[in-house]
Amino acid sequence: MLKAIDISSLQPHPDLDGVDVVIIKASEGRTYANPYRASQEKAARSAHKQVGWYHFLWPGNIQAQAEYFVKCADPQPGDFLACDWETTTSGTHASCAEKDAFLAAVKKLRPHLRVVLYCNLDFWKNRDTSSKCGDGLWIADPGAAAGHPRVTHSWVIHQYGIRNHTDVNVCHVATVAEWKKWAGAPVEETPAHPSKPKPTYVPPTFPAGLAPGRSKPSAKPLQKALRQAGFLKISDHDLSDNYGPRTEGGVDKFFDAHPQFRSKGKPKDRAIGPKGWKFLFTLAYGKK
Incomplete structure (x- = not known):
């Protein structure tokens, strides 16, 4: 009591x-x-x-x-x-x-x-x-x-x-x-738990040795990111470790949309660099 x-x-x-x-x-x-x-x-x-x-x-x-x-x-x-x-x-x-x-x-x-x-x-x-x-x-x-x-x-x-x-x-x-x-006391409202902020997207580290004409396992995640961002049409079956013409074409489309990431003085350059890689992956997955 x-x-x-x-x-x-x-x-x-x-x-x-x-x-x-x-x-x-x-x-x-x-x-x-x-x-x-x-x-x-x-x-x-x-x-x-x-x-x-x-x-x-x-x-x-x-x-x-x-x-x-x-x-x-x-x-x-x-x-x-x-x-x-x-x-x-x-x-x-x-x-x-x-x-x-x-x-x-x-x-x-x-x-x-x-x-x-x-x-x-x-x-x-x-x-x-x-x-x-x-x-x-x-x-x-x-x-x-x-x-x-x-x-x-x-x-x-x-x-x-x-x-x-x-x-x-x-x-x-x-x-x-x-x-x-x-x-009959007023009902005390339980404060709602504030929603946890969504974690800031952190793109994967730019892989060493990634370049056109080379075969590296990192070519596959590059192809997936290009596909996710709408710059490359490729099936899972066709994903490859080879940074070949198809991948270069996707990178070229990415550079056309975001020319600031193309190497200066190389209008046909299709080698994605660390800054372009970071931006691409953020564009592809950062809003999820």
Whole structure:
């Protein structure tokens, strides 16, 4: 199960080590806002934690409290919102109907976010009459082992105790990916692997001894390159080690198309040199 903490102004600089979800108090009633909420949010997001917000509900002015809550929290996609339903410092508490109305009002204001109910066992078992908890129940039951609250209703978060003056919780899922799916967090696109650049074509080394009238094994690859580039019509059967008239004719056509590779002062020269060889093979095979 994922680990979570819920914090307020009593934990201005919470320890986030080992925590997956951070639930920040945003507001209370219609006038109080947690003065540390922005810095707490920044710390949580910088540490790549999942974020939730809660509002301490007072009786009365339900719509105004809902609007104040979402304004103070300013939740981002993938965050969740919670109604904290418990006894106020004045000894009062919102009714079950007011709790239900607040959950509905917040959901209407932020329809794409999960909205859950926080309460303790007494409120859930003895004061709730509707079993409405929005998109999930966040139950406070510090007398039970983590992940085993004493409720029959399905739950999202279990607040099971206090450590280092901070409430500790466990969530109903095992992985952050599952939590994000539940919370409707934006899907993070996996960056496409950049295509590997095609290797630059490197023509074969110019062979020593290649010349018209000579027989060398390198005459065959020359004939194939001339054929591939469209300067020589020859079948595989007729390929030969002989740099004879047919090969010379192909080289001559290559020089006609690219005269810069013909030897200066030799208009009938049909001996391909290193530069012409490199250009020919690149022309024939370099674009593949």
